[in-house]
Amino acid sequence: MGKFPGGDTQAKSACQNESVMTLTSLLFISESATIPASSELSSMHWWASIAGVVLILIILMDAFETIVLPRRIKRSFRITSWFYKKTWGLWTRVGRHIKSANRREGFLAYFGPLSLFPLLGFWALGLIFGFACVQYGLGEHLSLGNEKITFGKVVYLSGETFFTLGYGDITPNNAAARALAVMEAGMGFAFLGVVIGYLPVIYNSFASREIEISLLDARAGSPPSAAEFLGRLGCCPDQKVLDDIFRDWERWCADLLSSHISYPVLVYFRSQHSNQSWLSALTVMLDVTSAIMTGVDGIHPEQAKLTFAMARHAAVDLAQVVNAEYSPHDAGRLTAADLIRLRAELAEHGVTLNDGADNDGAGNDGAKNDSADELERLAELRILYEPYLHSLSRRLLMTLPPWIHTDRKKDNWQGGPWDRAIQARALERPGRAKDDHF
Numbered sequence: 208m209g210k211f212p213g214g215d216t217q218a219k220s221a222c223q224n225e226s227v228m229t230l231t232s233l234l235f236i237s238e239s240a241t242i243p244a245s246s247e248l249s250s251m252h253w254w255a256s257i258a259g260v261v262l263i264l265i266i267l268m269d270a271f272e273t274i275v276l277p278r279r280i281k282r283s284f285r286i287t288s289w290f291y292k293k294t295w296g297l298w299t300r301v302g303r304h305i306k307s308a309n310r311r312e313g314f315l316a317y318f319g320p321l322s323l324f325p326l327l328g329f330w331a332l333g334l335i336f337g338f339a340c341v342q343y344g345l346g347e348h349l350s351l352g353n354e355k356i357t358f359g360k361v362v363y364l365s366g367e368t369f370f371t372l373g374y375g376d377i378t379p380n381n382a383a384a385r386a387l388a389v390m391e392a393g394m395g396f397a398f399l400g401v402v403i404g405y406l407p408v409i410y411n412s413f414a415s416r417e418i419e420i421s422l423l424d425a426r427a428g429s430p431p432s433a434a435e436f437l438g439r440l441g442c443c444p445d446q447k448v449l450d451d452i453f454r455d456w457e458r459w460c461a462d463l464l465s466s467h468i469s470y471p472v473l474v475y476f477r478s479q480h481s482n483q484s485w486l487s488a489l490t491v492m493l494d495v496t497s498a499i500m501t502g503v504d505g506i507h508p509e510q511a512k513l514t515f516a517m518a519r520h521a522a523v524d525l526a527q528v529v530n531a532e533y534s535p536h537d538a539g540r541l542t543a544a545d546l547i548r549l550r551a552e553l554a555e556h557g558v559t560l561n562d563g564a565d566n567d568g569a570g571n572d573g574a575k576n577d578s579a580d581e582l583e584r585l586a587e588l589r590i591l592y593e594p595y596l597h598s599l600s601r602r603l604l605m606t607l608p609p610w611i612h613t614d615r616k617k618d619n620w621q622g623g624p625w626d627r628a629i630q631a632r633a634l635e636r637p638g639r640a641k642d643d644h645f
Contacts, residue, residue: 252344259340266333273326274405277469279528287471290326292530294318295475299604312481315604319475323409326472327402331369334398338391339365345384364388369395412466413476419459420478420488426452429619430482433494434549434611441503441558450510456492457514463489464521471528474603480619486605490596492518494610497588504559515588522595531598540593541585541610549611 269286298318305311339362354360356377364377368391379385423429427436443449463485467473478484496515500508541549550560561582600607 255340256344259337262337263334266330270330279468294322309481316477319472335365335369341387342384368392371395409470412470412473416485417478420483423488424619427491430487430608431491432608432612433491433498434552436491436495437553437558438556442556446507453510453514457517460517460521464524467525474529484605486599487608489518489522490607493592501585502561519592522592526595526598529602531602533594533598537597545610
């Protein structure tokens, strides 16, 4: 071969080509060998997929029970219940340090609406993390920059898929991962729809609840009391008027029960005025109807009994909704002195309770006349609902109204920000003024 011109050069070139082909073959074999490694990595992380599936199911079940399922869940642990127990505890811990009652009430009023957003965000983050765990277990993802795929990047992929951003910088590289990405994107749309539909339902229920509470201002004062209600309406000559009012409140109690069981966050929504609340309205209805059931001259108790039953049902069930705790040390709300004042004030308005003496409804030794029996009946009725009201009051930091106020208070409709200026102007032009309530 040495006789041919350039023979050494041709041989050298052939050797170089053979070396390049050998190197290419080795690279191909090396790349082929990485495919099983990816499969082995997926098999090593099977636990991530299982944990992700469990987390997704837990979040979806909790969201379903909170938003869709219209009944109280008796299971001991729920994410939403745990969330509200912890966050409300922290919120009230701060609120107790606010000395001004109005400012404290205003601060507590923020919790209900504000808590919706962390709860929805908690669900979203839980779903994103759960899908990321499943994707991480499935493996085989490609990155445009040929960067190493870490769990943090898979979480990023899950987040942009859930919120349907679709940048495309990281993509799944097998059928299972692609199917999971499509499922997560669909769930992101469903989550957005739930948020859009959930908030209006909450506020419609809240607005419906507040209508009767606002109407109670002119009928029982603000804060309301049983003495004010009976004094203003107890002497009404038409029994049908009272029955219609009690019938409306029976429906209100039923609506309160159904809406606040279906959407427990509503119990944390405070009323528009700091001296009003759904708990005080419920308390007054129970006080008034129990007094009428005990005996008020000229008022038939049939409709009052139905309203009392529905109101007590609401108090009992809602105490369980907020996980309120019973305390045997709660003081009675109607003392002997309060009872005497109640009789005297109602007598001034032409309303007569059954006469007799009693110390906070306790039984008397010796023979009991009919009046004492009626007062004992009042104590029996009060013990049916007052423990639940006290527990709700402690849990929600809502003040229970008394049976009778110690001092005269203006109703909300009687006050206004310009009243002092108007009165000062009226002094310049004296005229006749009436001091009647209506």
